[in-house]
Amino acid sequence: MTTTQPITNWTADRLDDLSGKRYLITGGNSGIGFEAAAHLRRAHADVLVAARSASKGADAVAQLKRIPGGGAVHLIQLDLASVESIRQANDAIRTHIDALDGVINNAGIMQTPQLQTADGFELQFGTNHLGHFLLNYLLFDLITARSGRIVPVSSIAHRGVPGINFDDPMFANDYSATKVYSQSKLANLMYGLELARRLEAAGSAVIAVTAHPGYSATNLQSTGPTGILKAIYKVTNRLLAQSPTAGALPEVLAVAGNGARNGAYYGPTMFGDARGPVGESHISDAAQDQDAAARLWALSEELLGITWKIA
Template identity: 60%
Template sequence: MNEQSISQNKIENWREDRLPNLSGKCFVITGGNSGIGFEAAQMLGRRGADLILACRSTQKAASARMMLEATSTGTINLVTLDLADRSSICRASDGVRAITQRIDGLINNAGIMQTPKCQTADGFELQFGTNHLGHFLWTSMLLDRVEAAGGRVVQVSSIAHRLGRIHFGDLMGEKKYSSTKAYAQSKLANLMFAFELDRRLAKAQSPAIAIACHPGYSNTNLQSSGPTGLLNMIYKPLNALIAQPSALGAVPTVLAAAGLEAQRGAYYGPTGFFDMRGPVSLSHIAPHALDLERSARLWAESEKLLGISFLSQD
């Protein structure tokens, strides 16, 4: 599905107070210790959901759990996850599987932005490897748990996807690297992955669905932990002038993960002021994110890079 085919089900100004009771439901959130992930965890926890925070820093995850326990009524478990390290992804997925048999919402939230040129532990360009390939592998390892619950895979993308292009001839930026272009490519890959995943789930008649979302321009640690030099200096005043609080940025994630109104294959986010903030509804999708041929190629390339077969249609 895309924004045209689901327009008749359009959601207007969705808010947290429309969440149902989530007691007994389980949500796994990558990067759930801060920013959008933490705020989403807090909203879901307030409705009784059981939470599994998959975080790179065990110390920050433990601190987040302490804060969440003040308002959450469900269980809160932690697993250590570094999406830039295949071995960590494998260990963390085993950890999740040991905790739960069912995942109602697999929320692929964690990410990095505009980092200097660097590689993951497995030799991939850091942003593409973390934001896209890491979540691709993570999802492949936990999809059966999502299917067991008839649940949702939620992929957090960005309005930056509109600037992105998938450079199949240079996915890792080895020929020419730009931190901004690499970030935009990774967020476009996130969105294309979500749409292609939902198409494949539907074709396989799986009980699971996939939904995408974005937080608009929200004030999180992304702007300070990744960009360096001039970019870092620019974001400080921009955050003060334009950015919305991270709690508002998390609303589309919560809608996609647990909202009764959410539709499979949709893309939700703020719809005011260039989609950077404002009422949450269906958000604008760049036409190139809906390219079926390139989406299938991205899937095949991801499988090849990771050496896996995941909902393959061959």
Template identity: 45%
Template sequence: MAHWTADNIPDQTGRTFIVTGANSGLGYVTALELARHGATVIMAVRNAAKGQGARDAIAAAVPGAKLEVAALDLADLNSVGEFARSIVSSGRPIDVLINNAGIMMPPRQLTKQGFELQFGTNHLAHFALTLQLLPALEGRPDARVVTMTSDLHKRGHIHFDDLGAVKTYSRTGAYSQSKIANVYFALELDRRLKAQGLPIKSVLAHPGYAATNLQSAGPRGPLAWLLRLTNMFVAQPAEQGALPELYAATAPGVEGGQYFGPDGANEMRGYPKLVQPIDRAKDPDIAKRLWEVSEEMTGVRWP
């Protein structure tokens, strides 16, 4: 795995990937590299015009790239359901789902269904999307679900008594909660898939600190200025930050339940390596409780 780069991605011809948030940042780089290696990529995006622009840019860089743009608004569970149903009802198989999209540290806002925006977008929407797409992943050789989290999950706690952050809202706290929720979800999904004997791998990745528009799209005020400076002087390029999710999605020998991040100091920068989530994120009791709450909130249940 030492110094694994996108050049090491095996040929993906004949395999179909869904990448959420594929129009910019890590999602764009991921879609680009998958297309470069022969994959068919469904670019699931909220803004169709930006998605088409990203598709055109990739097509210009990769002649013959197999790309599709599909509408998916993760802040609206109705949109999530429509997207998933369109894939499953078409009968087309999906080899890998990459739950990449996210929002980071905005002022308190709500999704269309009234959930706190970061928890609703980063966790609940991908929870609902994954469960509804499982029929399209079943039976595919080496099928995978890759869920992107953040090293900031280590600061996260699930506040079951205030998941909507009504009593207290902290931009960083809500983001960290959503990111540790990603970890609980992916590990519980792995446990359930194995218990059912379903050969689909649930894998985690995080990008370290990568310079993307995530830091500018959500934060406001002094925090936005601070993150702009750290993007300039601390962060690694998005091309490097995308490597852990590309490794999780394509590298031979990846196993369900594994977690990949950068190999540099404090997992901030570098090449993909096997890392570990914080110990409390491995608690199966909290994961089971969060799963049950997520089913109630989304109306989507384990099939």
């Protein structure tokens, strides 16, 4: 992949004027996704806020519209745990725009009880990985039209498993909320790196840049985990976590920052990459397994019933 100068200590004031640029952010109605939308809007970009809840999404759009100097803001209803909803969102997006400069795969769920998506996938893997894989596939022509960027969003939790459990990817047996979350975040990173390789091999002008927010205090820690985990996060969020505004910076760098490179992985760089200045982040050995990444890509296509050939 193309070698460029490593990015260090990145902040949103390095953004160019993004007037006329268009970005879609999943989960853009709250937390890190909302703050990413706000950063982009301050730089005058048009923003599409994809939200599962229409009412919460509408509230977020109203808040974003109050930011001075920004571009247009649109609401897209999207439930990543439903193939039908993802396909409907794709249709809705095309009523507003005919091209995209970037898509941030921000939405996610964490450490939920053992549940399934509307299509029978394990909820965390289905939402965090498969839902975004399908969305990016459907929107790829719009992204190509602007030589845009796809930004998978991983986590430091990707280091929590030694690899994808290909024998039982949905953890139907021996379910562990934490292991399954870690696997979904490993899948996000492996997918981002594999997508970057495929884009480069095809000579595409689109790039894939993966990001992670470090440990940021958001609704993620309160809406998914249960029991002791939920109680622990109430304490650690106050004592250890950084703000959603800071956690959004790697995503904004990845989708719109100058110098962001295909195949890079950006996030906080201190305290085990949990917080601190934004730059190049640590990638586990498992995430760098190219054979496993190709296998994950094939599995994703099989489960979703699609074939994504990048040419």
